[in-house]
Each structure stands twice: as structure tokens, then as C-alpha cells.
Amino acid sequence: MTKDGYAQVKLISKPENMLKTIYTACRTCYSSDSPLNIYECDNAQDNEKMLKLISRVISSGHYSTIEHIQVSFAISNISRACSHQLVRHRHMSFSQKSQRYVKEKEQFEYLIPDSIAENQELKEKFENFMGEISAFYLELTEKGIPAEDARAVLPNAASTSMVASLNLREMIHLANLRLCTRAQKEIRILVKRMCDALTEEEPWLKDYLVPKCERLGYCDEDKSCGRKQVKGN
Amino acid sequence: MTKDGYAQVKLISKPENMLKTIYTACRTCYSSDSPLNIYECDNAQDNEKMLKLISRVISSGHYSTIEHIQVSFAISNISRACSHQLVRHRHMSFSQKSQRYVKEKEQFEYLIPDSIAENQELKEKFENFMGEISAFYLELTEKGIPAEDARAVLPNAASTSMVASLNLREMIHLANLRLCTRAQKEIRILVKRMCDALTEEEPWLKDYLVPKCERLGYCDEDKSCGRKQVKGN
Amino acid sequence: MTKDGYAQVKLISKPENMLKTIYTACRTCYSSDSPLNIYECDNAQDNEKMLKLISRVISSGHYSTIEHIQVSFAISNISRACSHQLVRHRHMSFSQKSQRYVKEKEQFEYLIPDSIAENQELKEKFENFMGEISAFYLELTEKGIPAEDARAVLPNAASTSMVASLNLREMIHLANLRLCTRAQKEIRILVKRMCDALTEEEPWLKDYLVPKCERLGYCDEDKSCGRKQVKGN
Amino acid sequence: MTKDGYAQVKLISKPENMLKTIYTACRTCYSSDSPLNIYECDNAQDNEKMLKLISRVISSGHYSTIEHIQVSFAISNISRACSHQLVRHRHMSFSQKSQRYVKEKEQFEYLIPDSIAENQELKEKFENFMGEISAFYLELTEKGIPAEDARAVLPNAASTSMVASLNLREMIHLANLRLCTRAQKEIRILVKRMCDALTEEEPWLKDYLVPKCERLGYCDEDKSCGRKQVKGN
Numbered sequence: 001m002t003k004d005g006y007a008q009v010k011l012i013s014k015p016e017n018m019l020k021t022i023y024t025a026c027r028t029c030y031s032s033d034s035p036l037n038i039y040e041c042d043n044a045q046d047n048e049k050m051l052k053l054i055s056r057v058i059s060s061g062h063y064s065t066i067e068h069i070q071v072s073f074a075i076s077n078i079s080r081a082c083s084h085q086l087v088r089h090r091h092m093s094f095s096q097k098s099q100r101y102v103k104e105k106e107q108f109e110y111l112i113p114d115s116i117a118e119n120q121e122l123k124e125k126f127e128n129f130m131g132e133i134s135a136f137y138l139e140l141t142e143k144g145i146p147a148e149d150a151r152a153v154l155p156n157a158a159s160t161s162m163v164a165s166l167n168l169r170e171m172i173h174l175a176n177l178r179l180c181t182r183a184q185k186e187i188r189i190l191v192k193r194m195c196d197a198l199t200e201e202e203p204w205l206k207d208y209l210v211p212k213c214e215r216l217g218y219c220d221e222d223k224s225c226g227r228k229q230v231k232g233n
Numbered sequence: 234m235t236k237d238g239y240a241q242v243k244l245i246s247k248p249e250n251m252l253k254t255i256y257t258a259c260r261t262c263y264s265s266d267s268p269l270n271i272y273e274c275d276n277a278q279d280n281e282k283m284l285k286l287i288s289r290v291i292s293s294g295h296y297s298t299i300e301h302i303q304v305s306f307a308i309s310n311i312s313r314a315c316s317h318q319l320v321r322h323r324h325m326s327f328s329q330k331s332q333r334y335v336k337e338k339e340q341f342e343y344l345i346p347d348s349i350a351e352n353q354e355l356k357e358k359f360e361n362f363m364g365e366i367s368a369f370y371l372e373l374t375e376k377g378i379p380a381e382d383a384r385a386v387l388p389n390a391a392s393t394s395m396v397a398s399l400n401l402r403e404m405i406h407l408a409n410l411r412l413c414t415r416a417q418k419e420i421r422i423l424v425k426r427m428c429d430a431l432t433e434e435e436p437w438l439k440d441y442l443v444p445k446c447e448r449l450g451y452c453d454e455d456k457s458c459g460r461k462q463v464k465g466n
Numbered sequence: 467m468t469k470d471g472y473a474q475v476k477l478i479s480k481p482e483n484m485l486k487t488i489y490t491a492c493r494t495c496y497s498s499d500s501p502l503n504i505y506e507c508d509n510a511q512d513n514e515k516m517l518k519l520i521s522r523v524i525s526s527g528h529y530s531t532i533e534h535i536q537v538s539f540a541i542s543n544i545s546r547a548c549s550h551q552l553v554r555h556r557h558m559s560f561s562q563k564s565q566r567y568v569k570e571k572e573q574f575e576y577l578i579p580d581s582i583a584e585n586q587e588l589k590e591k592f593e594n595f596m597g598e599i600s601a602f603y604l605e606l607t608e609k610g611i612p613a614e615d616a617r618a619v620l621p622n623a624a625s626t627s628m629v630a631s632l633n634l635r636e637m638i639h640l641a642n643l644r645l646c647t648r649a650q651k652e653i654r655i656l657v658k659r660m661c662d663a664l665t666e667e668e669p670w671l672k673d674y675l676v677p678k679c680e681r682l683g684y685c686d687e688d689k690s691c692g693r694k695q696v697k698g699n
Numbered sequence: 700m701t702k703d704g705y706a707q708v709k710l711i712s713k714p715e716n717m718l719k720t721i722y723t724a725c726r727t728c729y730s731s732d733s734p735l736n737i738y739e740c741d742n743a744q745d746n747e748k749m750l751k752l753i754s755r756v757i758s759s760g761h762y763s764t765i766e767h768i769q770v771s772f773a774i775s776n777i778s779r780a781c782s783h784q785l786v787r788h789r790h791m792s793f794s795q796k797s798q799r800y801v802k803e804k805e806q807f808e809y810l811i812p813d814s815i816a817e818n819q820e821l822k823e824k825f826e827n828f829m830g831e832i833s834a835f836y837l838e839l840t841e842k843g844i845p846a847e848d849a850r851a852v853l854p855n856a857a858s859t860s861m862v863a864s865l866n867l868r869e870m871i872h873l874a875n876l877r878l879c880t881r882a883q884k885e886i887r888i889l890v891k892r893m894c895d896a897l898t899e900e901e902p903w904l905k906d907y908l909v910p911k912c913e914r915l916g917y918c919d920e921d922k923s924c925g926r927k928q929v930k931g932n
Contacts, residue, residue, distance in 0.1 A: 010738075018712075021711060028795070035862050064793070074735045088320060110385075116383075146348060212527075246534070262567070268540035268542060294919050302479075305487050307490065309502060328531050335497065545851065582849075592851075
């Protein structure tokens with residue numbers, strides 16, 4: 001488990017030549033030169049020149065050029081409530097730990113929401129309750145109930161893990177939606193950690209991995225959190 | 234709740250002119266005539282002629298022609314375990330009851346897996362346990378914990394509902410995967426009911442809404458349920 | 467051919483109960499009631515009430531709720547240049563007339579771009595040239611070259627036809643991009659006609675089927691056409 | 700241009716740790732261990748062990764696990780007829796040379812279909828004809844017609860280039876469809892070269908990058924090319 005009880009995230013795979021691939025894609029659209037020549041030209045050795053073009057293309061909303069880059073994350077210690085939200089991003093690819101095929105042998109791991117953890121009395125009750133659920137789950141599986149049915153008693157708090165992959169276009173979309181304060185805290189922290197893991201290696205992406213109001217220039221929700229004004233106000 | 238404790242499913246929307254639209258799509262690919270003329274031609278009044286062509290096209294695996302038809306289902310009384318499986322079908326569209334925004338006011342509804350329900354002692358324990366979870370959930374919300382956090386204690390068994398839409402290509406894919414005995418019983422029944430609701434109005438689809446082994450002619454899983462032999466055996 | 471030489475478009479299929487289906491989807495997310503009850507409730511008989519909710523949901527960018535509605539168009543008299551642009555919309559479904567399987571028997575149909583048609587001399591030359599291409603195509607096929615190879619000489623101007631289907635979320639996206647003056651004139655007119663065909667039956671969609679600058683409140687291209695200012699200017 | 704007149708293809712990007720990423724994804728589904736631990740375990744250093752698992756998972760049709768790997772190709776010297784076919788693969792990402800923004804300055808490049816090239820007389824006529832088209836195109840652009848309109852006269856034979864990316868699931872699907880003899884020769888060669896470029900670096904993929912009949916065990920087209928029998932025959 002992580003120290004603060006939230007998601008553990010590690011970037012486990014990204015393509016070689018990220019900038020060069022995007023740069024080649026952008027220039028192929030507007031050049032009489034072949035993509036192979038562009039890929040091997042002098043400019044494609046110059047990160048600064050490449051970034052200047054790429055940033056102009058992304059700012060104009062021509063996101064298809066960054067679909068060429070896909071990244072993969074190893075994610076653990078998120079709740080099943082959180083994973084149910086994450087897998088709704090249909091442009092992502094997931095391989096998630098199965099509650100059907102992986103039988104819990106002892107107390108299952110779980111996450112305590114902050115609002116409960118901050119109240120000592122409720123926190124203890126919550127932890128005890130997780131123990132009771134675990135005991136009932138183990139009784140069920142010992143009595144021959146298959147894991148896929150015994151899991152009916154497992155709570156949304158139960159932790160899960162997955163490998164998740166997405167291209168940069170979806171990564172920006174994910175950040176836009178899930179870094180917004182309307183998103184639930186757990187997924188907000190998860191997505192923030194995905195962004196951080198990526199920008200640590202690719203710092204040029206920082207400007208794009210932001211809540212949607214930063215991209216739009218205004219808030220398009222009913223009520224604003226204060227970061228940007230609601231459109232038209 | 235349904236009598237047998239499984240999903241309630243109703244087909245709430247389908248396009249006008251289903252056969253005519255598919256027929257027009259199929260013929261447009263191979264005809265010098267315009268789609269509008271095809272749509273209004275005599276053959277497009279003759280269900281039998283249209284079905285003959287459509288069945289040949291589907292059998293050849295040219296599924297893109299049936300993407301033109303999308304259908305919508307109102308689904309209720311499925312468990313959150315089941316909905317987590319269903320939303321993994323990324324070509325489908327979903328609007329699901331939110332546990333963040335809909336606060337439970339009394340005992341939440343839930344499903345009991347058959348393997349537990351068949352054991353009277355375990356069934357009672359299960360039902361009592363659902364009562365305890367409900368009590369704790371209600372205590373949490375009464376003490377000011379927001380629904381989105383209190384739901385951490387709600388179990389996979391808790392029921393949910395949704396509107397789900399998909400085109401006929403994905404409908405066939407869904408049936409192929411989820412009518413297979415490898416799929417968990419609850420989603421197998423759900424998908425069977427979706428198929429039944431659709432074929433009641435469109436009986437010609439019956440031949441295609443089958444487990445994948447019927448389509449392939451063999452079982453491609455590690456072990457067969459006996460319906461078809463494993464490939465190569 | 468159409469009078470003005472541009473696309474012929476007809477809406478050939480849309481779901482029954484369009485508003486009711488969207489309304490049910492929107493309310494299902496926030497209601498303790500089942501989608502089936504929502505679908506059959508009094509409000510779902512009242513177009514005005516439904517539209518009020520739907521418009522609020524769309525304005526907040528919650529577009530997944532309108533994916534439940536898919537519409538189909540019969541499209542003819544568009545150029546292959548235009549169809550190559552249109553099929554880049556990957557959330558759409560297409561059944562297009564095949565140049566491999568449909569052999570031209572006489573002068574193929576084609577579109578003359580306005581900038582050429584406006585110059586009488588160039589227009590005549592263009593038309594004569596289309597005749598020459600046709601003659602060479604017919605010579606090739608008569609000499610036994612299969613249609614799929616003979617078509618190598620056919621120009622981008624050659625007309626094609628298709629059945630195209632898309633959900634309302636993609637319809638709004640298509641309008642946002644292709645009604646923008648950056649889009650080429652032919653596809654702009656095609657998409658305008660698709661929008662018109664749809665809003666004739668569903669006038670409430672008019673506010674959403676607009677160029678992207680209307681949705682954003684600013685122009686996100688390098689240069690503005692004057693309709694809205696470039697962001698930050 | 701390539702020596703044989705067909706596509707030039709180069710694999711320009713693939714993820715680091717391809718096998719390890721897929722292996723981690725496969726094992727995450729069935730393991731109580733975290734994906735990070737799996738990624739760093741001893742087995743994930745052993746290509747043979749990883750391949751054994753991966754091949755079993757792919758054979759069972761659990762393709763979602765290989766979506767985590769995306770590869771990118773620089774493609775040039777394909778015809779616009781071919782690119783119009785390729786972009787119909789909606790799970791792929793493309794950045795294609797624009798005929799709107801890239802003006803031809805001299806004779807455009809083009810491909811001659813084999814059936815025409817094999818006939819010396821037709822070949823010469825074809826080449827002369829490409830010269831005439833080029834002359835007319837250049838006349839149009841010199842007289843002020845924008846490239847996006849002048850291209851109306853350019854033929855399907857005109858060559859184009861692109862950067863194309865796809866994940867391994869789609870790569871297998873692409874091979875299944877486009878290595879089939881029903882596919883047109885040009886795209887068959889293109890896709891063969893994409894497969895070859897990939898399997899040169901990842902030879903373990905050879906068994907999967909095959910025509911669909913190899914995967915199915917039978918031909919599902921109306922008529923077989925002889926490689927496999929039609930289903931049911």
C-alpha cells in the first residue's frame with residue numbers, strides 16, 4: 001500500500017522516439033517530403049524545433065497527431081469504485097485483476113475515503129466492518145461458494161490493480177475531465193499521479209495535462225469551483 | 234425487482250426501417266444505383282428478399298453493414314459486479330445510475346448469487362449481512378459523510394440500473410462472448426434477455442445472437458463446456 | 467445529380483422516441499427510480515420539460531447521454547476527395563459504393579469545384595478532360611483490366627455515394643469541425659445538408675449543430691475567419 | 700520510389716519492453732500480486748516463459764491484453780485508392796499528406812497497377828496519361844485555382860504517404876483481413892510489409908499476422924482462394 005493510502009502508479013512503457021514520431025506525423029500532413037525523410041532530417045534531432053511545431057499543432061486542436069504515442073501504467077491500490085469510473089474511458093485499454101479468478105485468502109485490501117478517515121470513531125468502525133466483510137467472504141469460500149459469487153459481499157472500498165494504456169489524445173482528455181474538482185477525489189489523485197509519472201519523463205506535456213477549464217478558458221459545469229468563471233458569467 | 238431476481242430488460246428504442254436501412258447499406262456497396270433509389274426500390278418492400286441478402290452479407294463477416302442499426306435497452310436490477318463487466322464493452326454507450334449522486338434512503342436493493350441462495354443458511358446470513366451494510370451506510374450518511382464516500386461500504390451485490398445502447402455488430406459480439414458458459418451467470422442472463430427482447434421484435438436476428446462457438450464452429454477457450462469441441466481436438 | 471452540383475442527402479433512419487430515450491438516459495444517472503419507470507413517467511410525455519433537462523445536460527458537456535441516438539443518411543453525389551475526408555470520422559459507420567466491384571459502363575459522374583466552374587474556359591477544359599479520362603477507363607476495362615485496377619485513372623472529382631450513420635455526439639463533433647470555414651467547401655455543404663435534414667425533423671438540435679467556435683466562444687485555429695476572435699486576442 | 704513500385708514501409712516507433720508489458724497485463728488479471736511486482740519479477744526477465752503465457756492468452760482470443768502495445772509506421776508510395784481503403788480501419792491513427800495543403804510542383808508521383816504494367820502498350824498510354832493529368836493540374840494551379848480544388852483532376856493512382864499507428868489487436872485484425880486474397884493486391888503488399896517490418900524485430904508475432912482463414916481454420920468468404928475450404932464444405 002502507498003503511504004497516503006491512494007493509488008500507486010508507475011509508467012511501465014512508452015514508445016521510443018516520442019517527440020520524433022509526433023513531429024514526423026505533424027510534418028507529414030503539410031510536406032512534400034516522405035515521412036521517412038522527415039524522420040531522419042536534421043530538425044528531427046532538435047527537440048526545441050520539434051516542440052515548437054508540436055505545441056502549435058496541439059493548441060489548434062489537431063489532436064490526431066498525438067494519437068501515435070501510447071503509454072502504459074501499472075496501477076495498484078485503487079478502489080473498485082474508482083476502477084468502475086476509470087474503465088468508462090472507452091479509448092483506454094485495461095487489464096484488471098479479476099475478482100472472479102483471484103480468490104482472497106486473507107483480509108482483502110481496501111481504501112478508506114478521507115472524509116471517513118478524518119473521523120476517528122467512524123474510521124475504527126469502518127476498519128472493523130471491513131474485517132467482518134472479510135470474515136464472511138472467507139466463510140463463503142470455505143463453504144464452497146466460488147470466488148465469483150462470494151465477491152458479492154466485497155465492498156466498493158476493496159482495492160484492485162490494473163495495467164492501463166492510452167494514447168496522448170486520450171491522456172489529455174482524461175486529465176481535462178478527471179483533474180476537474182467535479183471528479184471524485186480518489187480518481188483525481190490517481191490521474192494526477194499518472195500525469196506526474198508521465199511529465200517526469202516528458203515535461204513538455206505539463207501544459208496540456210490540466211483540468212478542462214484551463215483548456216477552455218472557462219468552466220462549463222453548472223457551478224464553478226472558483227478556478228475559472230462559468231461561461232457567460 | 235424481477236420474480237427470479239435477475240435483470241429486468243426492456244428494449245426502449247430502435248430505428249425505424251431496420252431491414253430497409255441495412256439492405257440499402259449492403260446494396261450501396263455493390264450497386265451503380267444511388268442509396269436513395271435503392272431505399273425506395275421495390276425489393277426494399279420485400280422482407281424476404283432483403284433478408285436473403287442481409288444474411289449472406291453477415292455470414293461473410295461483413296459486419297460493418299449492420300452498424301447502421303443501434304438499439305437501446307432500459308436495464309435494472311443488475312449488480313454492480315455485473316455492470317462493471319458490462320461497461321467493459323467499449324463500443325457500447327451507457328448512462329448508469331450514479332452512486333455518487335443518488336443517496337440510498339433505506340435498505341439498498343441487491344442480488345443474491347444462486348450458489349448462495351440455494352443454501353438456506355448462507356442465504357439468511359447473506360440477507361442479514363446486507364442489512365448490516367445498509368445500517369452502516371445510513372449511519373455514515375446521517376453523520377454527514379457524502380454519498381460518494383459512504384458508498385465505499387456498499388457491496389458488489391448492490392443493484393444498479395442503466396440505459397445501454399449498442400449497434401447490431403456489437404450486439405452480436407456481446408452475445409458471442411457473454412452467452413458463452415465462461416461468462417458469469419448473471420451477465421449471461423442479462424445478455425440473454427437483451428437478445429430475447431430484440432429478437433421478439435426482430436426474429437431474423439436469432440441465428441446471430443449466439444455464443445461464439447456457434448459462430449466459429451469450435452470452442453476457442455482452454456476447456457470446452459461440451460457444446461462444441463476445442464479447436465484442433 | 468442535384469441542381470447545384472453538391473451532395474444529395476436524405477435522413478433515412480432515426481430511432482423512435484428520440485427525446486424520451488435521451489431524457490430517460492439523463493435522468494437514470496441522477497434518479498433512484500428505474501429507467502423503465504422514468505421512460506413511462508408523466509414528464510416523459512412532455513417535450514418541453516424533457517428539452518429543458520436535455521439542453522442543460524448537453525451544455526455541461528455530458529455528451530455520453532446523447533450517444534443513445536444514432537441516425538442514418540443516404541448520401542450521393544459527393545466526390546471521392548470528399549468521401550476520403552468524411553471516412554476519417556472514425557466514430558461513424560459507412561457503407562460506400564465500391565470502385566472495385568462497381569464497373570463504370572459510361573461517362574462516370576463527377577463534381578466540378580466552384581473555383582473551376584466559375585471560369586468558363588477552365589470549366590470546359592475540365593469537362594472535356596473528364597471525357598478523356600472516361601474514354602481511357604472504358605478502354606482499359608474493355609481490354610480486360612479489372613475495374614479495381616482501371617479505376618487508377620479515375621479522378622478525385624469522380625462521384626461516390628454511401629450510407630453513413632452516426633450518433634448525436636459525433637454529429638455535434640462533425641458539425642463543430644466541418645461547418646468551420648477551415649473545412650473544404652464541398653464537405654461543409656455536405657455536413658450542412660446532413661444537419662438540415664436532421665433539424666427539419668428535430669429542430670431542438672439546431673443550437674448544437676454549429677461550427678466549433680460557436681461552442682467554444684472563440685476560434686482555436688491559427689487565423690480566424692472573422693466569426694469569432696482567436697483565443698487570447 | 701521503391702524498386703518494385705509498391706509501398707515503402709518503416710517501423711519508426713514501438714514501446715520499450717513490449718513482451719514485459721504484455722506479460723504483466725496478462726498476469727495482472729489472474730494474480731494476487733500487484734502489476735508492479737509482476738513487472739519486476741524473475742519470470743519477466745525470461746522471454747521464453749513470457750511467450751508461453753502470451754501465446755496461450757492470444758490463442759484463447761483474449762486480445763485486450765495486447766492492446767497495450769502500439770506501433771507506428773512511416774508509409775510512402777501508396778496510391779490514394781489504397782489509402783482510402785486503409786483509413787477505413789477505424790482503430791488506427793493516421794497523419795496523411797494533405798492534397799489540400801501540399802501543392803504538386805511538377806509531375807506527381809503515381810503507382811501503375813500490375814495488370815496495366817504487364818501490358819507494354821497500356822503501360823505507355825497510362826504513363827502518358829499521367830503526364831497529361833499533371834499538365835492540366837499545373838495549368839489550374841498556375842491560373843490561381845487553389846490546390847484543394849485543382850486536385851479534383853488527380854487520379855486514384857496518385858501516390859500519398861502517412862504515419863500510421865495501431866495496437867497489436869488491430870494489427871492482427873488488419874493482417875487477418877488484408878492478407879486475404881480478397882483484398883486488393885496493393886494493400887495486401889502494404890500490409891505484408893508492415894507485418895514483415897514488425898516481425899523482423901518481434902518474430903514471435905509471425906503466427907498471428909496471417910490471413911483470417913488461418914485463424915478461423917476455414918474460409919468465411921463466398922468463394923475460397925484454395926488456401927482453406929469454405930466453412931461447411
